[in-house]
Amino acid sequence: MLLKRLFPVIGFAALAIAVQLGAGALGKEFYLTQLTMAIYYAIVVMGLCLLMGFAGQVSLGHGAFFAIGGYTSAVLTTSDFSRFQDSLWAAALKRIHVLIPKADLYGGQVLTTTPWAAFVAAMLLTFLIACLIGYPALRLKGHYLAMATLGFCLIVNKIVLGTAWLGAADGISGVPEWNLAGGLVISGRSAVRVQNYYAACALALFLLILLANLVHSRVGRALQAIHDRETAAGAIGINTARYKLNAFVLSALLAAAAGVFLTHYTAGIGPSEASALKSVRYVALAAAGGMSNPWGAALVSTAINFLSLRGWFGTYDNAVFGAVLILIISIAPQGPLKPLGLWIRRLLSGARSAAGGEHAAS
Amino acid sequence: MPLLDVENVSRRFGGLVALDKVAFSVSAGQIKSIIGPNGAGKTTLLNVVSGLLSADTGRIQFRDSRIDGLKSHQIAQGGMSRTFQNPSLFLQMSVLENVMVGRHPRTRCGFAACCLRLPGQIREERRIRESALEHLRFVGLEGMAGAPAGALGFGERRMVELARALATEPSLLLLDEPASGLNNRETADLGELIRRIRERGITTLLVEHDMSLVMDISDDILVLHNGTPLAEGAPAVIQNNEEVIRVYLGTGLEDAAASQKS
Ligand SMILES: Nc1ncnc2c1ncn2[C@@H]1O[C@H](COP(=O)(O)OP(=O)(O)OP(=O)(O)O)[C@@H](O)[C@H]1O
Numbered sequence: 001m002l003l004k005r006l007f008p009v010i011g012f013a014a015l016a017i018a019v020q021l022g023a024g025a026l027g028k029e030f031y032l033t034q035l036t037m038a039i040y041y042a043i044v045v046m047g048l049c050l051l052m053g054f055a056g057q058v059s060l061g062h063g064a065f066f067a068i069g070g071y072t073s074a075v076l077t078t079s080d081f082s083r084f085q086d087s088l089w090a091a092a093l094k095r096i097h098v099l100i101p102k103a104d105l106y107g108g109q110v111l112t113t114t115p116w117a118a119f120v121a122a123m124l125l126t127f128l129i130a131c132l133i134g135y136p137a138l139r140l141k142g143h144y145l146a147m148a149t150l151g152f153c154l155i156v157n158k159i160v161l162g163t164a165w166l167g168a169a170d171g172i173s174g175v176p177e178w179n180l181a182g183g184l185v186i187s188g189r190s191a192v193r194v195q196n197y198y199a200a201c202a203l204a205l206f207l208l209i210l211l212a213n214l215v216h217s218r219v220g221r222a223l224q225a226i227h228d229r230e231t232a233a234g235a236i237g238i239n240t241a242r243y244k245l246n247a248f249v250l251s252a253l254l255a256a257a258a259g260v261f262l263t264h265y266t267a268g269i270g271p272s273e274a275s276a277l278k279s280v281r282y283v284a285l286a287a288a289g290g291m292s293n294p295w296g297a298a299l300v301s302t303a304i305n306f307l308s309l310r311g312w313f314g315t316y317d318n319a320v321f322g323a324v325l326i327l328i329i330s331i332a333p334q335g336p337l338k339p340l341g342l343w344i345r346r347l348l349s350g351a352r353s354a355a356g357g358e359h360a361a362s
Numbered sequence: 363m364p365l366l367d368v369e370n371v372s373r374r375f376g377g378l379v380a381l382d383k384v385a386f387s388v389s390a391g392q393i394k395s396i397i398g399p400n401g402a403g404k405t406t407l408l409n410v411v412s413g414l415l416s417a418d419t420g421r422i423q424f425r426d427s428r429i430d431g432l433k434s435h436q437i438a439q440g441g442m443s444r445t446f447q448n449p450s451l452f453l454q455m456s457v458l459e460n461v462m463v464g465r466h467p468r469t470r471c472g473f474a475a476c477c478l479r480l481p482g483q484i485r486e487e488r489r490i491r492e493s494a495l496e497h498l499r500f501v502g503l504e505g506m507a508g509a510p511a512g513a514l515g516f517g518e519r520r521m522v523e524l525a526r527a528l529a530t531e532p533s534l535l536l537l538d539e540p541a542s543g544l545n546n547r548e549t550a551d552l553g554e555l556i557r558r559i560r561e562r563g564i565t566t567l568l569v570e571h572d573m574s575l576v577m578d579i580s581d582d583i584l585v586l587h588n589g590t591p592l593a594e595g596a597p598a599v600i601q602n603n604e605e606v607i608r609v610y611l612g613t614g615l616e617d618a619a620a621s622q623k624s
């Protein structure tokens with residue numbers, strides 16, 4: 001039992017190390033940069049697994065949550081609050097190190113938010129917005145959430161495109177590094193490339209373990225029950241609306257957290273992150289990996305996003321995601337890993353029973 | 363004070379009056395049955411009582427508090443659980459997991475505890491599993507614990523659904539035609555099971571078409587016809603009520619009597 005749970009953890013850790021060593025040996029260490037980005041995007045997909053695979057709800061707005069995380073962080077850490085220098089609240093925020101004075105490019109002094117404080121603010125804002133959207137939509141049975149989140153995503157996309165202090169079509173650049181803790185800095189500098197790659201891997205693996213723990217637990221079963229038969233789940237005493245809302249808010253928080261990390265990593269964020277197309281891509285990737293299998297979803301989405309970031313799909317980039325979605329749904333609606341696993345198991349048990357049959361005959 | 367008290371409950375679907383001023387009560391410890399022709403409103407009545415449908419008028423009292431207007435999960439948490447006319451198991455889960463879900467209202471670990479596998483969660487999970495196994499044993503299906511729910515036959519599904527309902531530790535159990543689709547033998551076992559459920563102190567409200575089962579185990583019977591109560595009383599009284607015989611029992615009762623003798 002324990003071994004069964006540890007197996008994917010060890011497998012993923014080994015894979016992460018092998019990839020880094022392989023890239024180093026081939027002299028292609030710069031691959032790790034896009035890989036790190038792909039892993040952050042995979043965290044959005046893991047959140048969608050929780051929502052779609054467990055609770056059976058679809059969100060077409062996760063790009064927007066990613067953007068809310070990224071933009072909140074970007075705005076707060078790049079804006080200068082020094083004109084509020086003398087106000088009481090600025091002084092208070094300075095005392096608790098939410099605001100810190102910093103030298104700017106031209107040698108002047110600016111007052112900005114620390115990345116940690118910006119991260120907390122991004123999470124709070126996301127929490128609030130996800131509750132506001134999810135609460136009315138999830139009290140009803142059916143796919144109202146998909147519609148509500150799609151509308152929300154279109155709005156967010158228009159807002160970031162049309163707002164000057166959000167950088168409009170250019171987005172926000174010059175986002176500072178994030179000094180996480182103990183010398184670990186979230187930054188795209190090549191000197192900390194390997195370190196950042198492992199940080200992203202560790203974060204993703206940690207979240208995967210949390211999701212895996214959820215599967216065989218009271219909460220995981222409740223979500224699955226809602227997914228299967230909402231009426232029966234309610235009649236057993238499961239507060240279906242609340243569980244769906246919790247799953248939605250959690251998955252929105254994961255998307256926003258990924259947005260914060262990636263924004264610090266790439267030192268900026270653009271409006272395309274909030275597009276509906278991006279949101280649909282996340283859904284396609286979650287489906288491609290097998291929605292109820294976060295491990296598979298993480299793996300498949302990291303791989304496809306990596307190839308996409310390397311420019312493999314050229315101008316057909318979005319078409320590839322569409323094709324993946326169609327292929328998966330028509331061939332293996334539960335994701336490619338599950339049928340593959342079943343097939344291997346059948347092969348193995350076939351071999352075993354064939355051997356057993358010979359034994360009995362002799 | 364009855365355990366369940368239904369007063370003046372009506373419910374319409376568009377122009378169709380499915381329930382028209384229904385009133386009845388169930389005392390603690392009883393096995394009470396609701397019978398009536400197809401479309402009489404029996405399932406609708408269970409749905410209204412268990413909170414899946416709202417009543418248009420009337421009041422429902424359960425364990426001394428009003429429950430009309432509450433959500434189904436609140437009513438379930440308050441100690442009422444039910445099975446469905448079409449067994450509604452969670453087909454993506456194993457048999458045991460289905461019953462484990464039934465422990466939901468009596469356990470408490472939330473998202474954080476479950477994600478982090480806190481020590482309390484591991485202990486609670488073990489207790490959930492043990493209790494679910496016990497309830498499976500009670501319905502005689504502990505041997506199927508690991509099987510996927512989708513692999514079960516119809517009769518077994520009914521039994522697992524019953525175990526799931528019992529796992530919530532209800533004080534009132536609502537059963538919607540638990541004997542339909544069961545053979546004679548399984549039906550007899552079911553009757554025995556419902557008696558044993560009563561011995562555990564659980565009150566049962568039974569909707570059923572199988573008259574030999576109903577007459578055999580009920581303390582009290584309510585006859586529903588076109589959404590209104592037609593008669594109420596002990597089995598012997600109902601069996602001899604001329605109006606009931608005319609609209610519902612007809613020759614069916616003689617068949618039931620015959621099958622009981624053979
Ligand atoms: N959700 C619904 N929408 C519209 N009409 C409904 C609905 N549910 C039930 N009805 C109608 O209400 C009436 C009562 O139905 P109900 O299912 O309660 O009958 P029943 O006594 O359980 O019958 P059976 O013995 O066949 O199960 C029927 O005429 C039915 O068609």
Ligand SMILES: [Mg+2]
Pocket residue numbers: 404405406447538
């Ligand atoms: Mg019915």
